[in-house]
Amino acid sequence: MSIKVIADSGCDLNDKLKKEREIDIVPLSIQIDDKHYKDDEQLDTKDLLNQMKNSDNVPKTASPSPMEFIKRFKEAESIFVVTLSSSLSSTYNNALMAKEMYKEQFQDKFIHVFDSLSASVAETLISLKILELAKKNYKNLEIVEKVNEYINEMRTLFILDSLENLIKSGRMSKLKGRIATALNIKPILGGNKEGKIELIDKARGSKKAFKRLVELIGEKGEKLEEKILGIAHCNCLEKAEKFKEEVMKRYNFKDIIIVDAGGISTVYANDGGIIIAF
DSSP: OOEEEEEETTSOOOHHHHHHTOEEEEOOEEEETTEEEEOSTTOOHHHHHHHHHTOSSOOEEEOOOHHHHHHHHTTSSEEEEEESOTTTOSHHHHHHHHHHHHHHHOTTOEEEEEEOSSOTHHHHHHHHHHHHHHHTTOOHHHHHHHHHHHHHHOOEEEEOSOOHHHHHTTSSOHHHHHHHHHTTEEEEEEEOTTSOEEEEEEEESHHHHHHHHHHHHHHHOOOGGGOEEEEEESSOHHHHHHHHHHHHHHOOOSEEEEEEOOHHHHHHHOTTOEEEEO
C-alpha cells in the first residue's frame, strides 16, 4: 500500500526530516503590514522576526486553499493529512473541503484529515506516528484509530521570551503586558483538549520559566518511556539543546527530536520561544 502524509506548514521539521521528504508540507502564508511571506523552505525566519519586531501590527496568517491539498492527493493510494488545530486556523476545514471535492470524482480514494488540536512539533510527532504505523503494515482505519488516541494523549507546552505578539493580537492587554515585561514575567502556555491556547503557569525570569517547563513534563506526562519528546525552537538552538540535556537528566523518553520553528510557529512563539510536545 502506498501512503502519503501531508501536513500544513505548522508542522516544523529539521534538516534530517526535510532530507527524508516523507512529510509533504503545504505552506500557509503570512502578512506583516504590506510584506507577504510564503511559509516554505525559502522563508527567512530571521527576516520575519525582524519585520514583526518593527511593526505595530499583529502578523496575519492565511490558510492554504483546498486546491493546494487537492494537488497532492493523487500521488498515493492512501492519504493522511495533519493540520493545525481547528481552533487556531481554518486549514483543517480547508483540508476537509479538499477531501470532499476530490472524493466526488475519486470515491475509492482513502483520505483522512487529522485535526492535531495543536501546532508546531506536535504536528511533526503526529506525522511521524502515521509513518511508523504504516511501516508496520497497519491498515488505514487502524492508523486513524491509533493516531486519534495519540492526539488525545498528547500535551503541548511552550514558553515565550517575548510578549509582543500577545499584546499586539489583544490576547494580553497593553497594561498587563507592560507590567509583565517590567517584572520579567514569562508565561508558560499550552494547548487544551479543544485545541485552544491557555495559560498553564508563569515564572519570573527565563531561567525559572525554563526550569518550570522541565518540571511540567513530569506533572503532565505519563508513560514517558514509550513517547518521543519534540522540541521546536525559535532562533534559539542552544536553549533547545540545553533543554534536551535537562530533560534527559530527569526523564527517560524513547527519543527526543529538535526541530526549527517555521514561519507559523515563529509568529506564535516569537524570538527565543520554545515549544514542546510529548
